[in-house]
Amino acid sequence: MNIVRKVLVIVLVAFSLVSCKKEPEVILTPLEEKLASMTLDEKLGQMIQAERYSIDVTKIQNTNMGSVLSGGGSHPNPNTVQGWLDLTSDLNHGALSGSAELPLLYGIDAVHGHNNLKGAVLFPHNIALGATHDADLLERIGKATAVQLKATGISWDFAPCLAVVQDVRWGRTYESYSENTDLVSSLGAAFIKGLQSEGLMATAKHFIGDGGTVFDDSKNSYMLDQGNVTLSEAQIRELFLPPYVAAIEENVLSVMVSFSSIDDEKMHASKYWITDVLKTELGFKGVVVSDWEAIHQLPGSLLSQVAASVNAGVDILMEPNAWRDVLGALKRAVENDMVPMSRIDDAVMRILYVKDELDLANFGSASLDDAGDKALAREAVAKSQVLLKNDGILPLAKNADILLIGPGVNNAGLQNGGWSFSWQGESTGLNFPNATTLLAAFTEVATANGGHIYTDLKDASKADIVVLVLAEKPYAEGIGDTADLSLTGALAHEGNFDAIKQAQLTKKPVVTLLLTGRRLLVDEYLEDWDALVASWLFGTEAQGVTDVLYGDLPFSGTLSFTWPKTTDADQTSSMLPNRDMTKVQFDIGYGLTISK
Ligand code: GLC
Numbered sequence: 001m002n003i004v005r006k007v008l009v010i011v012l013v014a015f016s017l018v019s020c021k022k023e024p025e026v027i028l029t030p031l032e033e034k035l036a037s038m039t040l041d042e043k044l045g046q047m048i049q050a051e052r053y054s055i056d057v058t059k060i061q062n063t064n065m066g067s068v069l070s071g072g073g074s075h076p077n078p079n080t081v082q083g084w085l086d087l088t089s090d091l092n093h094g095a096l097s098g099s100a101e102l103p104l105l106y107g108i109d110a111v112h113g114h115n116n117l118k119g120a121v122l123f124p125h126n127i128a129l130g131a132t133h134d135a136d137l138l139e140r141i142g143k144a145t146a147v148q149l150k151a152t153g154i155s156w157d158f159a160p161c162l163a164v165v166q167d168v169r170w171g172r173t174y175e176s177y178s179e180n181t182d183l184v185s186s187l188g189a190a191f192i193k194g195l196q197s198e199g200l201m202a203t204a205k206h207f208i209g210d211g212g213t214v215f216d217d218s219k220n221s222y223m224l225d226q227g228n229v230t231l232s233e234a235q236i237r238e239l240f241l242p243p244y245v246a247a248i249e250e251n252v253l254s255v256m257v258s259f260s261s262i263d264d265e266k267m268h269a270s271k272y273w274i275t276d277v278l279k280t281e282l283g284f285k286g287v288v289v290s291d292w293e294a295i296h297q298l299p300g301s302l303l304s305q306v307a308a309s310v311n312a313g314v315d316i317l318m319e320p321n322a323w324r325d326v327l328g329a330l331k332r333a334v335e336n337d338m339v340p341m342s343r344i345d346d347a348v349m350r351i352l353y354v355k356d357e358l359d360l361a362n363f364g365s366a367s368l369d370d371a372g373d374k375a376l377a378r379e380a381v382a383k384s385q386v387l388l389k390n391d392g393i394l395p396l397a398k399n400a401d402i403l404l405i406g407p408g409v410n411n412a413g414l415q416n417g418g419w420s421f422s423w424q425g426e427s428t429g430l431n432f433p434n435a436t437t438l439l440a441a442f443t444e445v446a447t448a449n450g451g452h453i454y455t456d457l458k459d460a461s462k463a464d465i466v467v468l469v470l471a472e473k474p475y476a477e478g479i480g481d482t483a484d485l486s487l488t489g490a491l492a493h494e495g496n497f498d499a500i501k502q503a504q505l506t507k508k509p510v511v512t513l514l515l516t517g518r519r520l521l522v523d524e525y526l527e528d529w530d531a532l533v534a535s536w537l538f539g540t541e542a543q544g545v546t547d548v549l550y551g552d553l554p555f556s557g558t559l560s561f562t563w564p565k566t567t568d569a570d571q572t573s574s575m576l577p578n579r580d581m582t583k584v585q586f587d588i589g590y591g592l593t594i595s596k
Contacts, residue, residue, distance in 0.1 A: 031352045035345060040334065042100040043348045047310075048327050049107065049289065051320030052076070052087065057094035063327060064098040066351055067105035067156065070116055071292065071320060072423025072476060079118040081152055081368060088153030102352075103360035105201065107156035107289075111175060111419045112539055113373070114148035119434045121148075121373035121540055122416055126161060126187075127517060128384035128536035130177035130560030131591070135190035137380055142194025142202075144373050149200055150366040155358055156201040158256060160191045162243035163211035166573045168564055170224040171480020174417060174517030174537055176211055178560035179573045180588065181239055185246040192250045198366075199358055204247040206258035206291060208273055209240050213260050215570055217483065225478030226259035226297075236262065239575060245282060253286040253354045257314060259294050268294050274313030287350045289316040296322075303329045307338040315347035370434070374541055381544020386557040387592040388522075389532040393465065393509050394594060395551025398449035401463050402442060405502055407495030408469035408515040409455060410439040414493065417517050417537035418476030425474025435540035438469055438513070445546055460506040467549075468503040468529070470496045471515040485521050485567045492520065504528055513545065519563040523585060534559070551594065558591030 028036060035043075045064030052070050059065070068091055076087040088106050095104035109115070113122040123129070123141050132138075142160075149157060164184050165176040177187045192202040213227030229236065244255070255278060258267045267273060268290055278284045290309055295317065298305040302322075306329040309317070319326045333339040387394070396402070408414045412429030415438070421431040429435060439455065446453045454463055471493040484490050488497045503510045511531040514520065515538070522532065534557075535545050547553040562572045562579075563586035571580045574588045 031349060031356060034352055035349055038100055038348065040331070042098075043344055044327060044330050044334070045098070045100065046102065046348050046351045047316055047330065047344075048323050049316050049318045050323035054321055054323065055091075057090050060091055060094035060104065061097045064100040064102065065095065065104070065323070066102065067107060067316060069107040069318065069320065072109055072419055073116060073421065075116045075118070081117070084117065084152030084154070085365065092153070103355060103363070105156045105355065105360070106154045107158055108149065108154050109158045109419055110145050110149055110154075111159045111161065113145055113377070114152065115420050117148070117152060118421060118431055120368075121370055121377050121434070122420060123377045124380050124384050124539045125174045125417060125517065125537040126177045127174040127561070128538055129380060130183060130187060131386050131534070131536070131557035132380065132383040133183065133558065133560070134383055135186050137383060138187045138190035139194035140376060141380060142191040143198055144369070144376055146195045146198030146200040147366045148368060148373065150198060150363070151368045153363075153365060155199075155360060155363055156203070156254065157195055158203045158205060159195070160188045160202065160204070161206070162188045162204050162247065163206065164239055164243065164575070165211035165561070166239075166575065167213070167215060167224055167570045168485065168518050168561070169215060169482055169567070169570070170211065170213070171475055171477050171482070172210070172225065179562060179575055180560065181242050181575065183560055185243045188243050189246040189250045192247055192252050196251070196253065199363065201253040201354060201358055203254040203256050203289070204244055204252045205256035206260070207244060207255050207278060208258060208267065209236055209262055210258040210260050212236070212239060221481060222478035223481045223483065225481050228261045228264055230263065244278065248282050248284050253357060254289055255284060255286065256289050256291055257294065259291050259297070266298055268314065269298050269308045269312050271312040279313055285350070286354050287315040287347075288313050290314045290318045292318055292320060293322070294318070302326065303332055303338070306330050307333040310339050310343060310347070315350050377539055377541040378544040378547070381538045381541050382547045382553045384536060384538065384557050385545060385548045385555060386534040386559055387531070387555040387594070388534060388586055388590070389526060389529060390592055390594065391530045393511060393530040394549060396465065396511070396549050397451070398445050398550050399451040400446070400465055401452040401454070402446065403454045403457075403460055403463035403466045403506065403508070404439060404442060404469065405455070405457065405466060406469035406471070406499035407493040408438065408471040408513065410437045411471070412437055412540060413474060414471040415515050415538055415542065416540065417472070417474045418480065420474065424476050424479060427474065432540060436542045438542045438545060441542040441546040442467070444543070445550055457502055460508065463506070463508060466503050466506050466508045466510045468499055468510050468512045469515060470499065470512065472517055472520070475517070480517065483567060485518070485564060485569070487520050487522070487525070500525065511549070519561060521565065521567070521585075523565050555591065555593050558589050559586055560588065562586075562588045563590070
């Protein structure tokens with residue numbers, strides 16, 4: 001055989017040996033297979049979240065949009081369980097009809113029950129639930145909230161807020177369980193456990209430092225909201241990170257980024273905190289969602305805003321209005337190599353992971369359990385009441401003749417506060433048809449026991465006692481930022497001033513209830529009041545308040561925040577090493593009981 005043939009034979013033999021050397025077979029998981037099967041457009045569509053009002057079934061189908069949200073107060077017409085089910089199932093059908101054939105995630109802020117659904121039973125806001133210190137209760141509320149949402153086809157709750165709020169002047173103080181990190185960790189994790197046990201996706205928000213911004217008195221609104229954190233990294237880690245660690249231990253499936261900044265770096269552009277800390281160091285496996293159009297606050301063009309936030313680690317872009325422009329910018333960012341395909345694949349794999357975890361294909365509905373929710377909410381209300389003063393007048397006698405005065409007496413809008421039927425809340429009870437007001441709750445007890453309830457000052461002489469019900473106007477987010485913590489200040493209800501005077505003029509013993517989302521200044525009034533109760537924004541079930549006032553249940557609530565004595569009270573938090581105790585009215589943990 002000539003040399004050529006020999007070489008040829010050697011080459012052929014070598015080739016056959018190499019080619020038949022079995023490459024280790026790469027076995028893809030089903031999710032990896034799904035990812036590998038998706039086109040770029042299908043992947044990018046999954047990363048977009050529009051608002052209900054700016055899309056329709058066809059747009060979802062054509063873009064393979066991965067999720068839709070209802071912002072505060074956004075609801076279908078009719079605003080009924082069936083109206084919601086029709087909406088969510090139609091939009092989901094549109095998603096499944098898309099080429100990616102993936103189910104839709106529908107997100108909403110159910111922050112104290114299904115607060116966009118007219119007639120739903122609403123629980124106390126987080127500041128009240130913090131006063132219960134009851135993780136088991138929070139787990140049950142999370143579960144009940146999930147059932148309410150599931151009944152309307154909603155799979156994603158932008159809750160709980162894990163802010164560890166340090167400044168009482170922030171408009172989102174009532175969305176926080178406490179100024180104490182450990183209490184926020186335990187209650188937040190419990191709520192997540194309850195909510196996700198029913199197959200809903202919870203959201204730990206807002207990452208990170210939302211409750212630690214510096215008061216900016218150069219502004220007359222949004223003085224704190226979406227502001228700047230100037231604490232050291234060590235302080236930030238100590239104060240604000242543990243609730244996210246606890247949430248991840250509960251396998252929280254989503255995290256929402258904060259509007260705020262750290263040292264003037266917007267969180268939505270912080271690769272360090274979102275990717276290096278949250279995803280890599282803490283091992284978060286779920287999806288990171290941006291806040292409402294928050295990426296538009298980043299510097300530069302839309303293209304650079306999209307690239308910066310996605311490269312920082314944002315997986316889903318909450319774009320209620322500009323979703324089509326953002327989708328186009330995202331595609332251009334990939335095509336121009338501003339965002340690597342590896343980042344897109346990581347984001348989409350996370351989206352596939354949470355959709356698989358939620359078992360959306362079998363996302364059954366549920367039916368509202370109003371009776372069960374009312375009982376649970378009433379229990380939560382009673383446990384959240386904090387008795388701050390009692391000169392022996394409580395518990396009330398059930399046959400007492402009582403004069404109720406003040407803006408909160410018969411107003412379900414004021415007892416619910418913000419994020420209730422509408423984003424900023426309601427000034428009347430019109431849209432809470434199933435709520436029980438304090439007037440109804442007092443009347444129920446008095447009528448059954450031979451007592452009388454009056455609401456007109458002319459009947460003052462007939463009353464043994466006055467119950468003074470003061471309130472704040474409803475507010476949400478930066479709209480609720482204030483430099484004035486007085487009971488007759490800008491965000492206090494305008495009826496407070498007269499009611500306080502009227503109560504004084506009756507010369508009767510006075511029990512004061514505060515329907516407020518934060519601790520307001522009471523020092524100048526305390527000696528005029530025989531009893532004082534922080535009733536908070538307690539939701540729709542006022543009998544929980546009368547249960548403790550009449551002694552059917554004990555007062556057990558204790559403050560989860562320091563109560564300030566002055567407005568400039570940003571240095572009173574119990575988490576600060578050098579807190580100014582001269583500005584403290586009641587310390588965290590304070591709450592009286594009534595011995596039998
Ligand atoms: C709001 C809030 C956030 C909420 C989101 C969707 O701006 O910051 O808490 O989840 O938008 O409503």
